[in-house]
Amino acid sequence: MKLIPLLATATLLSAGAASAQTVFTASSWVGPTHTLSMAQKSWCDLLEKESAGRMKCNILPKSVAAAPGTFDAVRDGLADISYTVDGYTPGRFVFTQLAEFPFLGDSALATSVAYQHLYAKHFAPLGEHRGVKVLAVFTHGPGIIFNSKQPVKTLDDATKLKFRIGGGNINELSKLMGFNTTLKPAPDSFELLSTGVMDGTFFPDESIASFKLNMIKHATTFPGGLYNTSFVFMMNPAKYNALSAQDKAVVDKISGEVATRIFGEGWDKVDAASRELQKTQGVARIQADDSFIKAVAAKQAELEDKWAAAAAAKGLKDPKAVLAEFRAEIKKVK
Known part of the structure; x- marks a missing residue:
């Protein structure tokens, strides 16, 4: 008499389990x-598709932490998925500075994919991002000097202005170059520039459009960029470890280069769109003169020696060879 109700209950429980x-909480501080938020959403959409709906993201309407605190927020489970700039916490990450050097290339996709290859091969085994599950690493497009005051063609021109910068290698390079800079997260740029606290900012092209920096009137480019910025896209490790083997395999499948390409391709697209917008905004674009380059x-050579020593001290074998491999890899990426 009790068999049918018991079977019905078991069927219901089985259906519920199936x-x-x-659901992953995904946080974005822009x-x-x-493009960062859009790329993260694209990855989340791919996650849902590849898992046949077993996994999905709840994209939060507001960031759980400011950009510099995002790594720890994901580590501690305040969000399950997010990304951050490694250089927003100076001194914390050493290996990642490899992706921030000048003259690396003119495409976010190329530098990002090459960086992901080098990261997986050389850096991931050394665990510098311990505390999170790294889904991918990537960079933005080539860094440019933007300002609202005057053309900047020479080093002397640059030293006359005040700039916001985002940290990482460019922070150290700026000190050696004698630039007047202040380390602030990207979302602070509009207020800093519109109030005149800063005269300019170091950014990729994308940011002029994304942060609505309509006060910018001058851009100074460098072959391959003045700098790059290293990002890490990450997941809370406890959330990942709680997944079934099947679902872990899905996450792993769309991590690494797959995720990196989503971010890199998105960045190249908005860089190009922003360059067109800058034309309508009247931004005068020049290249730094040879003496400035x-x-x-010369100063970067000093920093690369310093980086190589620091990276070797943390266990990286032959850092200069790794850097040469990175530059060669960038040229191979299609």
């Missing part, structure tokens, strides 16, 4: 239309 869904190269 339809159970893992607006929902920024040579001065950057």
